Amino acid sequence: MTSLNQDLSGKVALVTGSASGIGKDIAVTFAQAGAAVGIADINLEAAQKTVDAIKDKGGKALAIAMDVTSESAVNDGVKALVDEFGSIDILVSNAGIQIINPIHKLEFADWKKMQAIHLDGAFLTTKAALQYMYTNDNTGTVIYMGSVHSHEASLYKAPYVTAKHGLLGLCRVLAKEGAEYNVRAHVICPGFVKTPLVEKQIPEQAKEKGISEEEVVNDIMLVNTVDKEFTSTEDIAQLALFLAAFPTNVFTGQSIVASHGWFMN
Ligand code: NAD
Numbered sequence: 184m185t186s187l188n189q190d191l192s193g194k195v196a197l198v199t200g201s202a203s204g205i206g207k208d209i210a211v212t213f214a215q216a217g218a219a220v221g222i223a224d225i226n227l228e229a230a231q232k233t234v235d236a237i238k239d240k241g242g243k244a245l246a247i248a249m250d251v252t253s254e255s256a257v258n259d260g261v262k263a264l265v266d267e268f269g270s271i272d273i274l275v276s277n278a279g280i281q282i283i284n285p286i287h288k289l290e291f292a293d294w295k296k297m298q299a300i301h302l303d304g305a306f307l308t309t310k311a312a313l314q315y316m317y318t319n320d321n322t323g324t325v326i327y328m329g330s331v332h333s334h335e336a337s338l339y340k341a342p343y344v345t346a347k348h349g350l351l352g353l354c355r356v357l358a359k360e361g362a363e364y365n366v367r368a369h370v371i372c373p374g375f376v377k378t379p380l381v382e383k384q385i386p387e388q389a390k391e392k393g394i395s396e397e398e399v400v401n402d403i404m405l406v407n408t409v410d411k412e413f414t415s416t417e418d419i420a421q422l423a424l425f426l427a428a429f430p431t432n433v434f435t436g437q438s439i440v441a442s443h444g445w446f447m448n
Contacts, residue, residue: 188428188429191273195272199304200328201223201277205376205378205420206275207222209420210237211237213273213427215242219245220242220244221245221247223260230248247263251303252304257304270315270321272321273326274312274323274325276327280296284339294342297345298346306353313366321365323361326423327371328370329351329438334348354369354370368435370437371422371438372439407446408444414441
């Protein structure tokens with residue numbers, strides 16, 4: 184029987200999109216658990232603020248300017264992290280955006296942008312991290328930030344739902360390929376979390392549908408939860424920590440849904 188361990192001392196983690204929201208909370212939580220963390224984001228100024236907050240509490244972190252859709256930026260960023268801290272043991276591929284439009288009105292450019300950030304970003308960061316994970320003697324853990332939309336569809340979210348479903352495939356293949364190198368793969372699937380990504384949608388949807396913001400929250404976003412509660416960034420950070428610190432491969436290839444019962448496997 185294996186016991187629970189929440190200690191990441193000596194581990195090095197890269198968290199993309201960690202200047203804000205869910206990624207930021209994961210990065211801070213990992214640093215508190217002892218990991219050195221790369222704060223990789225397109226917004227370098229905000230990434231540096233996350234780094235400063237971690238360092239103020241005695242943690243180790245590095246701000247990395249990274250557009251996850253750029254192969255060279257991803258490779259350079261991963262190398263910078265390894266140069267600074269000596270390895271990469273954990274990757275959280277989390278950077279993401281949302282674009283909402285019905286399929287018949289959706290611009291092809293917006294479709295491609297969504298697939299690039301969510302899927303190309305996941306592939307490029309994984310490939311870059313594996314160059315190091317496959318050569319060290321330790322284990323490696325890759326966590327993709329999926330969504331309830333990795334399992335469910337919603338109106339007007341075709342590119343997002345498609346990309347989030349796609350992450351399940353990448354995760355499952357990596358779980359199989361990575362096994363011989365002791366590399367595990369997981370997808371975390373949150374319900375609605377009140378981050379800037381979601382805060383923006385509430386007034387937009389209220390305007391679009393001619394309803395109040397309260398109705399958007401209760402009658403659309405949280406309608407299928409069991410308790411009308413948002414998932415929190417802390418919930419997701421604790422789940423990521425659990426997976427990153429777990430000592431065996433037992434969860435490899437799995438998606439874990441954290442959604443107050445909105446979606447039940
Ligand atoms: P957020 O907007 O608070 O943070 C996203 C971060 O990603 C930002 O710091 C942004 O600068 C960064 N980013 C955007 N494009 C980038 C790029 N090309 N390269 C690097 N960084 C980039 O959003 P969030 O809600 O914390 O979302 C984080 C992840 O969680 C996303 O993948 C999102 O799809 C997923 N998710 C969010 C929710 C939710 O309800 N908020 C639910 C399920 C899944």
